[in-house]
Each structure stands twice: as C-alpha cells, then as structure tokens.
Amino acid sequence: MRIEEITLRNFRNYREMTLLPHEGVNLFFGANGSGKTNLLEAVHYCALGKSHRVTSDQSVVRIGESFGVCDVTVLAGGVRRKISVRLVPNEINKKTIMIDSRKIQRFSDMMGCLQCVIFSPEDLGLIREGPSVRRRYLDMMISQINRGYFIALQQYRSGLEQRNALLRDMRSGSGGSRKVLEVFEQAMAAPAAVIVAERKKVIDLLSELSSETYRNISGLENEDFRIGYHSSLREEASVEEAFCRQMAENREDDIRLGVTSAGPHRDDLNLSLNKKNMKVFASQGQIRTAALSLKLAQMKVLKKIGGDAPVLLLDDVMSELDKNRRMRLVSEISDYQTFITCTDETDLELDMAPRVYHVTSGNGEARVEETSPGRPMVLKETAEPDFT
Ligand SMILES: Nc1ncnc2c1ncn2[C@@H]1O[C@H](COP(=O)(O)OP(=O)(O)OP(=O)(O)O)[C@@H](O)[C@H]1O
Numbered sequence: 001m002r003i004e005e006i007t008l009r010n011f012r013n014y015r016e017m018t019l020l021p022h023e024g025v026n027l028f029f030g031a032n033g034s035g036k037t038n039l040l041e042a043v044h045y046c047a048l049g050k051s052h053r054v055t056s057d058q059s060v061v062r063i064g065e066s067f068g069v070c071d072v073t074v075l076a077g078g079v080r081r082k083i084s085v086r087l088v089p090n091e092i093n094k095k096t097i098m099i100d101s102r103k104i105q106r107f108s109d110m111m112g113c114l115q116c117v118i119f120s121p122e123d124l125g126l127i128r129e130g131p132s133v134r135r136r137y138l139d140m141m142i143s144q145i146n147r148g149y150f151i152a153l154q155q156y157r158s159g160l161e162q163r164n165a166l167l168r169d170m171r172s173g174s175g176g177s178r179k180v181l182e183v184f185e186q187a188m189a190a191p192a193a194v195i196v197a198e199r200k201k202v203i204d205l206l207s208e209l210s211s212e213t214y215r216n217i218s219g220l221e222n223e224d225f226r227i228g229y230h231s232s233l234r235e236e237a238s239v240e241e242a243f244c245r246q247m248a249e250n251r252e253d254d255i256r257l258g259v260t261s262a263g264p265h266r267d268d269l270n271l272s273l274n275k276k277n278m279k280v281f282a283s284q285g286q287i288r289t290a291a292l293s294l295k296l297a298q299m300k301v302l303k304k305i306g307g308d309a310p311v312l313l314l315d316d317v318m319s320e321l322d323k324n325r326r327m328r329l330v331s332e333i334s335d336y337q338t339f340i341t342c343t344d345e346t347d348l349e350l351d352m353a354p355r356v357y358h359v360t361s362g363n364g365e366a367r368v369e370e371t372s373p374g375r376p377m378v379l380k381e382t383a384e385p386d387f388t
C-alpha cells in the first residue's frame with residue numbers, strides 16, 4: 001500500500017499544499033513548530049477519520065478559515081482510491097469523509113482503505129500508562145484489518161453504555177430492573193466473544209513479532225521482551241457463555257458500584273522484559289525500544305493478515321535512539337512507505353531516505369520543499385557502544 005499524493009487545504013498551519021511522496025522512506029526535517037507532525041496527522045485523518053493526538057476536530061482547521069480538507073490518493077492491491085476528509089470548525093460531528101467522491105455513512109466504511117501505523121513520542125504511554133492506552137492500540141490495529149471487529153466494538157460499547165447508565169439508575173434508586181440489565185448483557189455477549197477471539201489471535205502473532213523486533217533494534221540477545229493477553233473474563237470454551245455467567249455473578253456488585261466490572265473493556269496487555277513488569281522495572285531506553293517494537297510489530301501483523309504493508313509514520317523517533325539503534329531501525333523500515341520526521345539535521349547523515357523534505361513555517365504558513373530527490377539508501381553500521 002502506498003500514498004501517491006497528499007493535498008492539504010486549510011489544515012493546521014498548511015494553507016495549500018500538494019505532495020507526491022516516494023514509495024520508500026520520506027524524511028521531513030524542520031524546526032520545532034514548523035508543521036511536520038501536522039502532515040502526519042493529516043495522513044492519520046485519512047486512514048482512521050481522526051487525529052492521533054487530539055480527541056476533537058475543533059483545533060485542526062486553520063485558524064480563521066471556515067473549513068479544512070485533507071486528501072490522499074492511495075494505491076492498494078492495484079486499486080487507486082482517493083480519500084478526502086473535510087472538517088468544519090466549531091461544529092461537532094460535522095466531518096465529511098468521501099471515498100472516490102462518494103460520502104461514506106459510517107466510519108467502518110473507510111477502515112482498511114488506507115492503513116497506517118503511527119509512532120509518536122506520546123506512544124511511550126503504551127508502556128507507562130494504564131490499560132486503556134493499550135486497549136486503544138489493540139482496537140485501532142484490529143479495526144484496520146477486520147471491519148467485523150470494529151462493528152463488534154461499537155455494538156459492545158453501546159451495550160456497555162446502556163448497561164452502565166442503568167446500573168447508575170439502580171444504584172440511585174431512580175428506576176431500572178434486573179430483567180432489563182440481563183437483556184443488555186445478552187446483547188453484549190456476542191460482540192464480546194468476537195472482540196476476545198480477535199484480540200487473542202492478534203496478540204499471539206504480535207507477541208512473537210514484537211520480541212523479535214525488540215531484539216533487532218536493541219541488538220541485544222539477552223533482553224527478552226514479551227507481551228501477553230490479560231482478560232478479565234475467565235477462560236472457558238465459550239466466551240459468550242462465560243460473559244453471561246460472569247455478568248450474572250457480578251450483577252449485585254455492579255449495581256452497588258454503578259459500573260460493569262468485567263468484560264473486554266477491562267482487558268489489558270501484560271508487557272515484560274526478562275519476565276519483569278516493564279512499567280515498574282524498565283529503563284527509559286528500554287521503554288522507548290519496547291514502544292517502537294510494538295508499533296513495528298503492528299506493521300508486520302497488518303501486513304501478514306491484510307496482505308498489504310501499511311504506511312508507517314514515525315514522528316520524532318530518531319532523537320530518542322543512539323546511532324546504532326537508529327541504523328537498525330532504518331533497516332527495519334526499509335520495506336515500507338515511511339514518513340519520518342526529525343528536527344536534528346544530523347539524522348540526515350543516516351542517508352536513509354530517497355526523498356528528503358525541508359519543512360519551514362513563515363507568517364504562520366507551512367511550506368514543504370524537496371531538497372534532494374533520488375538520494376540512494378546507504379546503511380552504515382558504526383562501532384559505537386550499545387546502551388540500553
Ligand atoms: N488550527 C491551526 N491553524 C494554524 N496553525 C496551527 C493550527 N494548529 C496548529 N498550528 C500551528 O502548527 C504548528 C505546530 O505544527 P507541528 O505540531 O506539526 O510542529 P512540528 O514541526 O511537528 O514541531 P516539533 O518539532 O516541535 O514537534 C504550531 O506553530 C501551531 O501554531
């Protein structure tokens with residue numbers, strides 16, 4: 001899968017911009033605040049209909065403008081598609097997404113047209129923060145390859161919201177009945193089973209690939225990075241039955257607490273390094289390498305299951321790695337169409353990208369200028385010592 005063209009109009013600090021990226025590695029360098037992340041964010045919009053860094057669309061339209069647009073033309077499996085996202089400021093839910101000039105009705109209709117994986121500095125939260133960050137990572141990954149999963153997730157979430165609202169009513173004595181709770185639980189059971197089964201399948205694959213990627217980037221055989229699935233549901237032959245049984249068992253406690261205490265919305269990924277909990281024991285460098293390995297393993301999973309390699313977006317990743325790790329990272333990404341940003345011009349010495357672009361900003365407007373088309377990709381390993 002590759003992006004052939006990106007066009008931005010009134011998107012963040014871009015007024016009008018068209019870019020024809022290379023099918024390999026595209027390197028964007030520029031000062032802080034010039035517009036590098038904005039460009040990656042636009043690609044993310046076209047892949048998933050939303051930003052990777054803000055939850056609302058409000059801040060994305062260029063200040064003072066009445067609308068903003070990001071378009072990409074994608075070539076995947078021999079089929080060329082144009083995805084267009086049009087945003088309007090100060091109006092919630094006023095986003096229009098078009099595929100080949102036809103407005104889509106549901107987000108699920110765009111899933112998979114453009115697959116991308118983004119790594120940004122905030123992704124260190126995958127290791128450091130709570131379970132919801134890791135669930136989001138899993139859900140975004142699986143939704144991109146499996147529309148049925150995305151739909152199951154929406155159905156489950158809607159059932160969960162209704163069940164929780166009813167639990168709160170029952171707790172406060174303002175209505176609701178156990179019979180209605182049971183109806184919601186039964187409706188949640190089938191999507192819960194789809195979610196658990198898909199997560200298990202993907203985590204099995206991801207586990208092997210992320211361990212291998214961690215070793216490749218660190219260059220250290222004795223660092224064993226592992227991931228595992230932590231489910232709040234008991235292991236039983238039928239997830240649907242296990243779900244209903246556990247809901248029934250927890251019902252009185254859930255009414256007392258006003259929340260649903262078990263189910264896929266409470267799942268997590270266990271992350272360990274040499275059998276120790278990463279969150280508690282890992283060093284900064286190990287956390288960075290692990291987060292990056294999870295993202296690169298995600299690329300491999302998407303390629304393996306979907307048959308086509310997604311587009312890789314690496315935001316400011318180089319500055320966090322020593323030179324040997326950077327070189328090993330370059331060899332990991334060479335198979336993908338990659339958009340990589342950096343502020344440090346010494347990263348250009350890595351000679352990793354066939355296309356290098358300079359991003360500048362003047363009068364609040366970003367410009368992207370190609371500086372060296374057709375540079376060859378040269379990989380040189382240095383003799384610098386490793387650190388973790
Ligand atoms: N809606 C908007 N309208 C106009 N400009 C905006 C808007 N939103 C953000 N900006 C501007 O975009 C710039 C930030 O761009 P971006 O986050 O892409 O920078 P960057 O090149 O990634 O910087 P860094 O290297 O610090 O990460 C800021 O100057 C900000 O003022």
Ligand SMILES: [Mg+2]
Nearest residue numbers: 036037315316
């Ligand atoms: Mg940035």
